[in-house]
Amino acid sequence: MLxxxxxxxxLAAKTLRRAGYRVVDRNFTCPAGEIDIIAxxxxxxxxxxxxxxxxxxxxxxxxxxNAHKRRQITKTARYYLTQNNxxxxxxxxxxxxxxxxxxxxATCEHFVDxxxxxx
Numbered sequence: 575m576l577x578x579x580x581x582x583x584x585l586a587a588k589t590l591r592r593a594g595y596r597v598v599d600r601n602f603t604c605p606a607g608e609i610d611i612i613a614x615x616x617x618x619x620x621x622x623x624x625x626x627x628x629x630x631x632x633x634x635x636x637x638x639x640n641a642h643k644r645r646q647i648t649k650t651a652r653y654y655l656t657q658n659n660x661x662x663x664x665x666x667x668x669x670x671x672x673x674x675x676x677x678x679x680a681t682c683e684h685f686v687d688x689x690x691x692x693x
Contacts, residue, residue, distance in 0.1 A: 578626050586622065593684070606653045607647065609651065618663075619666075621665060623639050627671075667687070
């Protein structure tokens with residue numbers, strides 16, 4: 575059985591592709607942390623955090639990207655940019671919130687430029 579998080583990341587990648595993004599990498603991991611999806615939106619490199627929940631009872635998925643997580647994503651993005659000689663590229667940080675209720679259809683909401691990096 576596929577983990578709910580992995581399932582949500584697959585749905586998020588599919589949603590991004592449908593919106594015209596090119597998925598460059600998935601589950602990029604380095605000593606600084608992990609980024610769920612790295613995509614290209616034209617010449618913009620987009621670092622995407624995917625949050626998947628089966629219920630929005632406690633908090634909307636997108637609100638779970640706290641300050642600590644934003645710092646970790648920023649450090650990981652910096653590592654990625656350096657390792658791939660891509661520091662010259664413009665980039666932004668998005669969040670895709672996937673809500674997958676036990677009953678009903680899953681929803682996928684894309685928050686463009688969701689947070690400012692902590693360079």
